[in-house]
Amino acid sequence: MxxxxxxxxxxxxxxxxxxHLEREEVLLPNGATSVREIIRHPGAVAMIPFTxxxxxxxxxxxxxxxxxxxxxxPAGKLEGTDVDPLExxxxxxxxxxxxxxxxxxELVTMYPTPAYLDEKFTLYIAEDLSIIENPRPLDEDEFVxxxxxxxxxxxxxxxxxEICDAKTLYALLYWQLRLxxxxxxx
Amino acid sequence: MxxxxxxxxxxxxxxxxxxHLEREEVLLPNGATSVREIIRHPGAVAMIPFTxxxxxxxxxxxxxxxxxxxxxxPAGKLEGTDVDPLExxxxxxxxxxxxxxxxxxELVTMYPTPAYLDEKFTLYIAEDLSIIENPRPLDEDEFVxxxxxxxxxxxxxxxxxEICDAKTLYALLYWQLRLxxxxxxx
Numbered sequence: 001m002x003x004x005x006x007x008x009x010x011x012x013x014x015x016x017x018x019x020h021l022e023r024e025e026v027l028l029p030n031g032a033t034s035v036r037e038i039i040r041h042p043g044a045v046a047m048i049p050f051t052x053x054x055x056x057x058x059x060x061x062x063x064x065x066x067x068x069x070x071x072x073x074p075a076g077k078l079e080g081t082d083v084d085p086l087e088x089x090x091x092x093x094x095x096x097x098x099x100x101x102x103x104x105x106e107l108v109t110m111y112p113t114p115a116y117l118d119e120k121f122t123l124y125i126a127e128d129l130s131i132i133e134n135p136r137p138l139d140e141d142e143f144v145x146x147x148x149x150x151x152x153x154x155x156x157x158x159x160x161x162e163i164c165d166a167k168t169l170y171a172l173l174y175w176q177l178r179l180x181x182x183x184x185x186x
Numbered sequence: 187m188x189x190x191x192x193x194x195x196x197x198x199x200x201x202x203x204x205x206h207l208e209r210e211e212v213l214l215p216n217g218a219t220s221v222r223e224i225i226r227h228p229g230a231v232a233m234i235p236f237t238x239x240x241x242x243x244x245x246x247x248x249x250x251x252x253x254x255x256x257x258x259x260p261a262g263k264l265e266g267t268d269v270d271p272l273e274x275x276x277x278x279x280x281x282x283x284x285x286x287x288x289x290x291x292e293l294v295t296m297y298p299t300p301a302y303l304d305e306k307f308t309l310y311i312a313e314d315l316s317i318i319e320n321p322r323p324l325d326e327d328e329f330v331x332x333x334x335x336x337x338x339x340x341x342x343x344x345x346x347x348e349i350c351d352a353k354t355l356y357a358l359l360y361w362q363l364r365l366x367x368x369x370x371x372x
Binding site: 001002003004005013014016017018019021023024026028029030032034035036037038039040060061062063064065066069070072108109110111112113114115116117118119120140141143145164165166167169170173174176177180 | 187188189190191199200202203204205207209210212214215216218220221222223224225226246247248249250251252255256258294295296297298299300301302303304305306326327329331350351352353355356359360362363366
């Protein structure tokens with residue numbers, strides 16, 4: 001089966017601080033044409049930080065698209081100077097939570113919504129945490145509250161709707177599986 | 187802790203077929219102002235269809251933002267006339283896979299990326315599948331190949347990178363957990 005959609009023309013609609021929007025005219029496999037609206041994003045990192053006593057470190061922040069606070073795993077977009085996603089992950093963990101992690105493991109890379117967005121992010125497990133005394137500051141328009149949750153507390157945040165984004169829901173499912181495997185190995 | 191970002195002004199940047207982009211000037215909790223770029227989306231549905239012999243129904247399609255094919259669980263955006271997400275889910279399953287499901291269960295609602303996008307989708311489990319003889323057709327710019335995968339086949343598609351979007355990776359983690367629980371109950 002032929003799938004490819006060839007680009008016939010491309011137009012930049014908006015080149016913003018975070019969002020870069022393009023509009024492409026494409027040639028479909030059946031010879032017809034269609035329009036694809038594509039948001040370009042520099043990519044991101046996210047991490048599931050586990051404290052030494054088995055809690056997950058989460059951050060609460062206001063998300064303007066939803067006009068309310070959301071509790072998420074720490075995350076951040078890649079900056080122009082980032083060559084290594086792992087270094088970006090270490091920086092974001094420090095800035096958002098004031099934690100340093102000695103143990104990092106890459107879990108998965110995912111696209112939040114490939115239908116119209118090219119954002120890709122790498123998800124890490126961060127363990128062996130220690131508090132940084134003089135951490136790098138947050139971006140000046142970021143306001144973040146750090147939470148350390150047990151699994152039950154995190155489930156309550158999901159039930160209340162404050163945990164609601166794809167990467168954090170993925171992290172909770174991963175945590176459920178991890179707890180199950182820990183129980184099996186006991 | 188005060189989090190709210192009050193909207194000072196709002197400007198529509200682009201009102202496209204799928205993407206609606208706004209730019210808002212907001213008042214931050216510390217009294218400073220900042221700009222938020224927000225993509226508005228009508229919302230969507232997605233489903234994890236399990237065949238009667240325990241395979242997952244997946245669809246392969248070209249995703250222009252990634253310029254390649256991606257294998258995903260069936261999904262679709264809400265249309266203007268949709269009042270009930272479950273009805274939209276039934277329609278999308280029929281259009282994309284030619285399957286009808288007698289058993290539906292709502293699993294979770296999630297936001298793919300609440301930092302700059304208001305898209306929300308409801309994820310269902312669809313079971314008791316049967317083939318529809320004269321299914322509703324796909325949108326005329328959609329080309330979809332239907333796959334029925336065992337868990338091992340789905341893992342191979344993840345390893346090759348063709349399964350790579352958040353909702354389908356979530357579905358695979360859910361499947362892993364479900365298989366584990368089935369084994370425990372045997």
